[in-house]
Amino acid sequence: MRRTDPEGHGPVRYGPSALPDDGLPVLPELSAALAAAAASGRDRPIGGGTALLDAACGYWTRRGLATWPDRVAAAPGAPSLLLALTAALGGDVLVPRPCAAWWAPYARLLGRPAFPVATPAECGGVPDPYALLETVRRVRAEGGDPRLLVLSVADDPTATVAPPELLHETVEAATGEGLHLVSDETWRDTVHAPHERVLLSPAEMLPERVTVVSDLAGAFLPAGWPAAIARFPAGPTGDALHARVLDILTALDARIAEPVAAAAAYALAEPGPVTARLTAATRLHARVARAAHAVVVAAGAPARPPQAGRHLYADLGPLRPALAARGVGDAQELEDYLGARLGMSTPGGHRFGDDLAALRVRLSTAELLGATDEERTQCLRSPAPMELPQVRRALTSLESVFDDLRDDARRWELPR
Numbered sequence: 210m211r212r213t214d215p216e217g218h219g220p221v222r223y224g225p226s227a228l229p230d231d232g233l234p235v236l237p238e239l240s241a242a243l244a245a246a247a248a249s250g251r252d253r254p255i256g257g258g259t260a261l262l263d264a265a266c267g268y269w270t271r272r273g274l275a276t277w278p279d280r281v282a283a284a285p286g287a288p289s290l291l292l293a294l295t296a297a298l299g300g301d302v303l304v305p306r307p308c309a310a311w312w313a314p315y316a317r318l319l320g321r322p323a324f325p326v327a328t329p330a331e332c333g334g335v336p337d338p339y340a341l342l343e344t345v346r347r348v349r350a351e352g353g354d355p356r357l358l359v360l361s362v363a364d365d366p367t368a369t370v371a372p373p374e375l376l377h378e379t380v381e382a383a384t385g386e387g388l389h390l391v392s393d394e395t396w397r398d399t400v401h402a403p404h405e406r407v408l409l410s411p412a413e414m415l416p417e418r419v420t421v422v423s424d425l426a427g428a429f430l431p432a433g434w435p436a437a438i439a440r441f442p443a444g445p446t447g448d449a450l451h452a453r454v455l456d457i458l459t460a461l462d463a464r465i466a467e468p469v470a471a472a473a474a475y476a477l478a479e480p481g482p483v484t485a486r487l488t489a490a491t492r493l494h495a496r497v498a499r500a501a502h503a504v505v506v507a508a509g510a511p512a513r514p515p516q517a518g519r520h521l522y523a524d525l526g527p528l529r530p531a532l533a534a535r536g537v538g539d540a541q542e543l544e545d546y547l548g549a550r551l552g553m554s555t556p557g558g559h560r561f562g563d564d565l566a567a568l569r570v571r572l573s574t575a576e577l578l579g580a581t582d583e584e585r586t587q588c589l590r591s592p593a594p595m596e597l598p599q600v601r602r603a604l605t606s607l608e609s610v611f612d613d614l615r616d617d618a619r620r621w622e623l624p625r
Contacts, residue, residue, distance in 0.1 A: 227310050227556065228365065228395070228426050229520040231490055232575025233589055234582045235431050238482040239472050243434070246471035253470050255459045257283030257438070261470050264477035265438045271479070272397075274412055274421070276440055280447060282454055283470070286435035287395060287424035289463040290454070291315050291359070294420060294439070297453035298389055300356030301348060305336045307522070307561035307569070309365045309393060324348055324355065325562050332513070333522070334364030335371040338382040345386045358388045362408055363396035366561045366571040367522045368498065368515035370400060373409045380414045389450075390419045395427035398487060400517045401495035417442050420450065427518075428487055429476035436465050436473040489589055494519040496595060497574040500604055505572070508611035509618065519575055522558075525568040531617035532568060539565050550610045551576075577603035 257265070262278040269276040284290045292315040295302060302316040306325035316323040326336035326344045336344075336358070348355050360379070362371045371379075383390055392411045400408055412419040421440040426432045439454070441447040458464075465473065476483050498515040505512050505523045512523040525532060525543060532538070537546045540557030547555040553576035558569030578585045579599035588594040595601070 227560070228424065228432055229518060229571075229573045230432050230575050231494070231519055232573075232578050233486075233490060233585050236482060236486050238480070239430070239476060242475035243468040243472040246468040249467045251467060253464050253467050255462075255464050256455050257281070257465065258470060260474040261438075261465070261477070264474040265440070268438075268477045268479065269421070269440055272410070274410060274440065280441045280443065280451065282439045282441070282451065282458065283465055283473070284437055284439070284458055284463045285465050285469075286426075287311070287393065287422050287437040288315060289458065289461065290422050290437055290439045291391065291393075292318065293454040293457040293461070293463070294391055294422075294450070295319055295321060295357060296457050297450055298357050300354040303336070303341070303344060303348075303355055303358045303388070304562065305334055305360060307333060307366055307558060307563045308359070309361065309395075310556070310560045312359050312393075313562055322348075322353060324353075328367075329375060332364065332369035332371045332375070333367030334361040334369060335376055335379050336360065338375075338378040341379060341382050342386065345388070355386070356389060357391060358383050359391045359393060360411070361393040361396070362410065363394065363400060363517040365396060365518060366520060366556075366558075367513055368518045368520050369513050370406050370408055370516045373407055376409060376411060377414060380411050380419075384415055384418065388418075390415065392419055392421045393423075394421055395424040396518045397423070398428035399491050399494070399519065401491065401498070401515065406516060412440065412442070417444050417446065420447075425473055425476065429483065430469070430473060434469045434472060436469050438473075438477075493578075493589055493594055494574045497577050497600065500595060501572060501574060501577065501607060504604060504608045504611055508608075508615040510611065520571050520573050522561075522569065522571050525570065525614070528614045528618045529568060531614045534617065537568070540567060540569060541565065543568050543570055547610070551606060572607075577607070579603075 261283050262281045265281045266276040288311050295316055302323045303326055304312050305328045313323040327340040329337045345355050390411050412421050424437040441451040502521050509527045510523045510525045512521055515521040537543050540559040544555055544557035555570050558567055559565040563569050578588045584599045
């Protein structure tokens with residue numbers, strides 16, 4: 210079985226925790242919550258203090274997952290939680306392909322194999338159930354010990370939302386093979402059309418074998434304020450896993466700074482300013498993502514329509530002849546080429562476990578909102594952000610680069 214071994218190729222500019230930023234100024238009320246706690250010099254307990262844990266319980270309960278403080282842990286970022294969970298569960302790890310850039314490195318850090326599983330055509334983030342069964346059986350036949358499946362119903366990098374029926378089939382397959390599931394729900398609150406698209410958590414389907422993890426940089430906090438929460442299953446298995454994860458977080462001294470914990474507790478309580486900002490930001494990124502998707506697809510690069518988050522994932526394979534003429538032959542070279550042409554971060558698919566040879570790239574919508582806080586705030590407040598000059602310039606630049614590639618690719622296809 211092929212593992213997601215490091216490629217050893219390309220600069221480490223998009224590390225394992227690289228989440229697409231929202232590009233917007235910090236919400237003033239969040240800054241105030243952080244500043245109010247900045248004078249405190251005391252340490253927060255490992256796993257989170259009472260206010261943060263209570264806020265996390267309320268957050269999940271409002272989403273149909275009844276939760277109690279002794280089933281929750283907090284840490285400075287989701288990578289810390291995934292590292293602790295992987296160490297606590299032991300065995301080999303299964304991940305969909307592609308997957309979030311920070312999932313597989315933590316398995317490798319612990320010396321655990323991370324085996325990729327193909328995703329279905331309609332979405333990323335969740336393995337195809339038949340491919341999952343085949344992978345588990347092959348790994349076991351080769352002497353492996355698969356125990357953990359990491360998945361996400363609202364996905365980075367593909368920006369898709371898994372249909373409930375597919376998720377149910379995958380959860381059933383994982384259950385039949387005795388796997389524990391970690392559901393990364395970092396992006397669940399950024400679904401572009403929440404009233405049109407049903408998002409279910411695997412914890413609703415399999416409450417005794419699913420741990421939910423959410424990095425608050427997805428919807429609530431700036432990326433520079435690291436905080437994440439985990440919800441553990443009820444019962445003896447959940448008790449033991451929660452205790453072991455706290456032991457590992459203690460060994461790592463992985464505690465959230467007091468000011469960040471206060472801001473996280475405020476955000477998770479979902480007061481009016483937080484929900485209003487989240488709604489406005491999600492609407493803005495959805496509009497920009499649709500426009501960017503139209504540009505990419507018109508140039509002949511397949512991409513699933515973005516349904517969540519602030520990014521999209523494009524396959525430039527059909528444009529390979531034009532890219533080859535520019536010295537681009539793999540995902541790292543594509544990352545470098547597009548980054549230089551567009552003046553924005555464009556991590557290649559190899560960052561997300563895809564083949565280095567495949568010409569795939571994740572594009573961030575935050576990069577299309579302007580260069581200053583003032584321009585980006587204007588986008589957030591405008592009833593017609595797509596008509597603003599900074600957004601039109603950015604989309605025109607994107608269109609120019611992709612149209613040039615399309616036109617050159619067509620010339621290469623003409624009979625000689």
